[in-house]
Structures are given as structure tokens and as C-alpha cells.
Amino acid sequence: MLVKLFGAAVQGINATLITIEVNCSRGIRFFLVGLPDTSVKESHERIVSALEVNGLKFPRHQIVINMSPADIRKEGSAYDLPLAVGILAASGTISPDKLSDYVMMGELSLDGSILPLRGALSIAIMAKENGFKGFILPAANAEEAAVVEGLDVYGVDNIRDVADFFNGEKKLKPTVVDVRNIFSEGRTSFESDFSDVKGQENVKRALEVAAAGGHNIIMIGPPGSGKSMMAKRMPSILPPFTLEEALETTRIHSVAGQTGLHRSLMMQRPFRAPHHTISDVAMVGGGSYPQPGEISLAHNGVLFLDELPEFNRNVLEVMRQPLEDRKITISRARFSVDYPASFMLVAAMNPCPCGFHNHPEKECVCPPGAVQRYLNKISGPLLDRIDLQVEIVPVPFDKISDSRPAEHSADIRQRVVKAREIQMQRFRGMHGIYCNAQMSGKMLHKYVSPDSTGLKLLKTAMERLALSARAYDRILKVSRTIADLEGSEQIKPAHLAEAINYRNLDRDSWAR
Numbered sequence: 001m002l003v004k005l006f007g008a009a010v011q012g013i014n015a016t017l018i019t020i021e022v023n024c025s026r027g028i029r030f031f032l033v034g035l036p037d038t039s040v041k042e043s044h045e046r047i048v049s050a051l052e053v054n055g056l057k058f059p060r061h062q063i064v065i066n067m068s069p070a071d072i073r074k075e076g077s078a079y080d081l082p083l084a085v086g087i088l089a090a091s092g093t094i095s096p097d098k099l100s101d102y103v104m105m106g107e108l109s110l111d112g113s114i115l116p117l118r119g120a121l122s123i124a125i126m127a128k129e130n131g132f133k134g135f136i137l138p139a140a141n142a143e144e145a146a147v148v149e150g151l152d153v154y155g156v157d158n159i160r161d162v163a164d165f166f167n168g169e170k171k172l173k174p175t176v177v178d179v180r181n182i183f184s185e186g187r188t189s190f191e192s193d194f195s196d197v198k199g200q201e202n203v204k205r206a207l208e209v210a211a212a213g214g215h216n217i218i219m220i221g222p223p224g225s226g227k228s229m230m231a232k233r234m235p236s237i238l239p240p241f242t243l244e245e246a247l248e249t250t251r252i253h254s255v256a257g258q259t260g261l262h263r264s265l266m267m268q269r270p271f272r273a274p275h276h277t278i279s280d281v282a283m284v285g286g287g288s289y290p291q292p293g294e295i296s297l298a299h300n301g302v303l304f305l306d307e308l309p310e311f312n313r314n315v316l317e318v319m320r321q322p323l324e325d326r327k328i329t330i331s332r333a334r335f336s337v338d339y340p341a342s343f344m345l346v347a348a349m350n351p352c353p354c355g356f357h358n359h360p361e362k363e364c365v366c367p368p369g370a371v372q373r374y375l376n377k378i379s380g381p382l383l384d385r386i387d388l389q390v391e392i393v394p395v396p397f398d399k400i401s402d403s404r405p406a407e408h409s410a411d412i413r414q415r416v417v418k419a420r421e422i423q424m425q426r427f428r429g430m431h432g433i434y435c436n437a438q439m440s441g442k443m444l445h446k447y448v449s450p451d452s453t454g455l456k457l458l459k460t461a462m463e464r465l466a467l468s469a470r471a472y473d474r475i476l477k478v479s480r481t482i483a484d485l486e487g488s489e490q491i492k493p494a495h496l497a498e499a500i501n502y503r504n505l506d507r508d509s510w511a512r
Contacts (some may be wrong), residue, residue, distance in 0.1 A: 003089040005099040007082040008126055009072050010119035012337035013251045013292075015126035017103075019068045020079075022086035027062025032083075034067030036074045043077065043108075047084045050112040054160040059091035073334075075289055078117040081106035081136070084159055085166070094166045101133040104162070112159040116140040118257045121250055124148040134174070136162060140261040142175040144254060147247070147264050149179075177264045179243070190236040190268070194409045197233065199399035200226055206390040206502060208412050211237050212419035213481030214435030216323070216345040216385060218308065220504065221392025222355045222362070227348035231304045234346055235269045236409035238302070239417050245300045248340065252299055256292050270301035272343075276310040280318045290330045290337050295322050298343035308349040309377035316382055319345075323385045326432070345386065349378075360393055375505070387437060387474045388502040419484040436481045441473065448476045450491045457493050461500045475499045 002023045008015040032041055048058045065083060067074050082104040089096040105123060106114040116138045124145035127135045134152035135145055142155025154172040156162055164170035194204060203219065207230060210217040219227045241249070250266045253259045259266070274283065274294045285293030295303060305311060322328045326342035351357035352371040357364045364371075383389075420435065426447060427433040439447065450458065458475065461467060467475075478499040479491050488495070 001090050001092065001096075003086055003096045003099060005082050005086050005089070006103045006132070007067075007079055007105050008103060008119075008123040009074055010122055010255055011072075011335065012290075012339060013119075013122055013248075013255050015119060015122040016069075016072060017126060017130055018072070018074065018079075020082050020086050021066040021068070022083075022090040023064045024059055024061050024087070024090035025064075028060065029062050031062075031064045032067075033065070034070045034074060035072065036067060036079075037076075039077045040067075040074050040079050043080045043083050046077070046080055046108045046110060047087065049110040050080075050084065050108040050159050051088070053110065054112040054158065054163075056088060056093060056160070056163060057091075059087065059093075061091065063087060063090070071334075076118070077107040077115075078105045080108035081114060081159070081162065084108060085162060088163060089166070094163050095168070096166075098166055102136050103127040103132050103134075104136045106136075106138045106156070108159060114138045114156055114158060116261060119251075119255045120145045121147065121247070121254045121259075124151055124153065125251075127151055136165075136172075143177055143262055143264040144250070144259055146175040146177040147179045147250075179265065182264060182267075190233075190409065192233045193236060194230075194233050194407060194412060195405045197226060197230055197406055198402060199395040200230065200392065203230060203390055203392055204407075204412070206388050207234060208237060208416060209478060209481055209485065209498075209502075210344070210346075210388050211239075211412075212416045212485050213387075213423070213478065214344055214437040215387035215478060215481065216347075216437070217388040217390065218347040218349065218383075218386050218505070219390050219392055220349055220351050222359050222394060223350060225392045225394050227392060228304075228306055231302075231306070231346045231348060232271065232273075233409060234302045234304075234344075235271050237412040237416055238269050238344075239413070239420050241267065241269060241300070249300045252292050252296050252340065256297060258297065270298050271304065272298040272301070273304040273306065276305075276307050276312075278311070278315060280312070280315045283315050284318050284322060284328050284330075284341075285339050286330050290332065292339045293328070295319065295328060295341040295343055296339040299340045301343060303343045303345050305345070305347045308347040309374055313377065313379070317379065320381055320385065323382075326438075347386065350374075351391075358391065358393075383505060387478055389505040390502060391504045415485055418487070419481065422484045422487070436477050436484070439477055439480075444473060444476050448480045448491055450476075450479070450493075450496060454491055454493045454496045457496055458500070465500070465503075467500075467503055471503045475503065478502060 005020050007018045009018050051058045088094045120141035121144050124135050128148050128151045136154045139155035139157050146153040152174040155175050165172050246265045272294050283293050322341040328339050328341045352366045354365050356362040357371050479495040482495040
């Protein structure tokens with residue numbers, strides 16, 4: 001008997017419908033076609049064991065399985081469940097009447113238990129778009145897939161449960177998740193808070209400006225000055241997730257297998273902090289079977305690169321295009337996939353190899369030229385994409401010993417959210433533009449127009465501080481954000497002065 005049922009292949013963050021045809025006829029051979037990889041071909045042994053342990057006989061007939069479309073490579077062990085169910089239906093062990101209503105995916109253990117899979121949310125979205133009634137998958141992934149409304153999601157633990165369900169001997173209870181209730185509760189609770197940071201008011205202000213405008217920022221300071229501590233608190237002042245952003249970010253983490261079991265949606269913006277030994281493929285994504293890299297896992301969140309000059313130069317250079325395009329395209333001979341990569345870059349570095357250049361108390365012991373060579377490890381084009389460059393000095397004792405709490409992250413976040421709302425109104429109707437950092441040169445002329453006093457100040461700063469020409473646009477973008485934080489439509493000289501102060505590394509005298 002010939003039966004048809006349905007699974008899915010995940011490419012990028014999207015899922016493609018896979019039709020599985022199983023024909024059981026006279027003979028003793030087993031054929032699996034349709035461009036399966038090695039792990040799919042190995043499903044035969046897992047299926048045989050799972051069925052026998054659960055009292056379901058593997059048919060002693062010739063079995064031919066076709067997975068179409070045949071030009072898409074089928075990867076991974078998650079096809080075990082639909083293949084097993086198809087074999088049982090083709091041999092007459094279970095009824096095939098309801099198979100066409102469901103998408104099924106899941107890896108089988110030798111005892112018949114169903115193990116977790118990757119990309120459950122993407123598959124559930126695809127199933128809903130294609131009009132399927134339900135999605136049968138491992139119980140550990142059920143809450144993740146259940147965020148898709150209008151689709152019955154059945155989490156199962158064993159192959160026997162699925163067989164009994166199709167035979168009408170057992171009813172499965174669909175998983176129900178109150179997405180909006182769960183989502184509203186977890187968006188603004190953070191373990192780390194800016195109230196823990198003593199002193200460093202100027203750096204906190206710079207981080208607030210960066211968060212308000214979506215700007216990239218680099219902090220330069222000696223060891224122990226609080227760079228990493230403040231960077232880790234950055235998500236606590238960013239605007240809370242919208243439901244659309246949460247779904248998109250969860251899909252990326254689901255495909256990478258990093259959502260965690262028995263979880264529905266990601267509630268907070270991601271914070272990724274890869275070690276400086278990371279490879280370029282791990283950073284941007286790729287591999288023989290492409291997977292999202294750190295820049296995609298940081299989508300809609302923060303990518304923190306500590307000790308920036310210690311990263312391999314190739315790793316930093318491959319980030320240049322994603323920083324501009326906010327996506328990464330990974331191409332292979334047969335296909336290409338796009339991963340979103342709209343992240344906020346927060347970097348930190350020591351000012352020199354010994355770490356004490358420009359330190360108010362300790363003397364730098366680096367030889368002549370060492371500071372400039374250290375800074376030259378970071379290319380000009382990469383620095384060009386970092387809007388705020390802030391120098392940090394150690395916190396004095398009277399600030400460290402002060403027992404009074406500093407300003408809380410919630411208070412800073414309120415100001416950031418108000419500034420972002422102004423920007424959303426400003427860029428309404430412009431696709432892909434939602435914050436000041438994304439403005440083009442044409443948009444700068446439209447939305448950033450300093451008065452004559454401001455232009456004179458900017459000209460003086462460019463000449464006296466030896467600022468580079470590339471700093472001009474960055475200063476204007478940052479000044480627009482500072483004005484938004486104050487609720488001012490006009491760019492005032494004070495806004496420009498503060499923005500100019502955030503260009504430390506552009507000064508010719510900094511490394512001397």
C-alpha cells in the first residue's frame with residue numbers, strides 16, 4: 001500500500017514542506033531515496049528497534065520511501081518519526097486516514113522515545129501557512145511550537161502514542177500557550193542592573209545614547225575599570241522586545257538548537273559574548289551544513305566583543321558587511337541562505353598592551369609606537385562603523401565605597417523607549433529603518449540640520465581635534481539621538497558638542 005505524509009526541511013530560518021511517500025510491496029529490500037544524508041539513512045536501524053520494543057512489528061516486505069522534492073538535501077535524524085509512521089501506515093498497522101492533516105518530525109531513540117529537534121517554531125509556522133490541522137513533535141519542543149496560533153500542536157513522548165492516536169485508541173491533548181501573558185511578564189526582569197555600577201556616569205550616558213539610537217559603541221580603558229560589567233547590563237536598558245521581534249529571534253535560536261527545552265518564546269534581547277579565539281565561520285555562520293553564527297544569534301540584541309584587538313583580523317573584517325546590511329548571506333554550490341544580523345555592537349579594549357596608557361595614576365610601560373600598533377589591529381573601515389568611542393578611567397575610592405544605589409536600569413530604559421518612539425514616528429513607512437543609526441546620507445540632510453552656531457562648532461572641532469572626515473556623519477547621527485533623548489526637534493550646539501566628545505579614537509593625539 002502507498003501512503004503519503006508530511007515533514008519539513010529547515011533552510012536558513014525558514015522551513016520547506018517535505019512529502020514522504022512510503023510504498024510497501026512484496027519483497028525484502030529497503031530503499032530510501034530523495035537525497036537523504038547519512039543520518040537519515042541510518043534511521044532504518046533506529047526505527048526497527050523502536051517499533052519492536054513497543055510491540056509494533058516492522059513489516060517483512062519491500063519498502064520504498066521517497067522524500068520529495070528530491071533536489072533538497074534532507075539532513076538530520078528528525079525524520080525518524082514520519083518515516084516510522086509511514087512504514088506502519090503502508091503495512092496496515094495504523095490507519096492512514098488522518099496522516100495528510102499533520103506535519104510530523106522527531107528523532108527516535110532505540111526504546112521508541114521521541115527526542116528533541118531543531119527549528120520547531122519555523123516548522124510550525126510553515127505548517128500553519130500550508131493549512132495543516134496540526135503538528136506532531138517531541139514533547140520537549142511543544143511549547144515552542146505552540147506559540148503559533150491556529151495550529152494544534154501535539155507533544156508526544158513515544159512512538160506508541162502516535163500509533164494509538166492515528167488508530168483512534170488514544171487522544172492527544174494539544175499544547176496551549178498563553179503567549180501574550182507569558183511575553184508581558186518576562187520582558188523587563190533582568191539579573192543585572194545599572195544600579196550596581198558605581199561612578200562612570202559619563203560612560204553610562206554614552207551607553208544610554210547608544211541604546212536610544214541603536215548605535216555601535218566601543219569602550220577603551222584600563223583593566224578593572226568596569227567595561228565588561230557595564231556591557232553585560234546593556235540589554236537591561238534596551239527597549240523591550242515586540243512580539244514580532246521575539247518570534248524572529250526565537251526562530252534563529254531554535255534553528256541553532258539554543259532555545260532551551262520546554263520554553264516557548266525568548267523574552268529578552270540576546271546578549272552574545274564570543275571568546276576572541278572564535279573563527280570567522282563561527283562568527284558570521286556557515287559550515288558544510290550552514291548554521292547561524294554569533295552575529296545572527298545576537299539579532300535584535302547585543303554582540304559584545306571584549307578585548308577587541310585580540311580577535312583574529314579576518315574575524316573582524318567579515319563583520320563589516322553585516323554591520324551595514326544587517327543580514328548575512330551564506331552561499332553554497334546548490335543553494336544560499338540568508339540569516340538576519342541586525343545587532344548592536346558593543347566592544348571593549350585596553351588602550352595599549354600593558355593597559356595603562358592615559359591612566360591617571362599608573363605609568364604606561366609600552367615602548368614607543370606600541371600604542372599605535374595596538375590600535376592598528378582594528379581596521380579603519382571597522383572603526384568607521386562604530387559611532388561612539390568612549391574612554392574610561394578607573395573609579396575613585398570615594399565612588400566605590402559609596403553605599404547609595406545608582407540610577408536603576410528601568411529609569412534609563414524609560415528614556416530610551418521614549419527616544420525610540422520618536423524615531424519610529426520619524427521613520428514610519430520606511431522599510432528596514434527604525435533607529436537613527438540606520439539613517440543614510442540622504443536622510444541625514446533631511447532630519448539633521450544644525451543651525452549656523454552648531455555648524456561653526458562642528459567645523460572648529462574637525463579642525464582643532466584633527467577629526468577624520470568619516471567622523472562627520474557619525475557625529476550628526478549621534479547628535480540626532482541626543483536631541484531625541486531631550487525631546488528636541490532642533491539639533492542644538494550642546495547636542496553636537498556631546499556627540500563630538502564621543503569620538504576619542506579619531507583624534508590624532510590620542511595614541512601619542
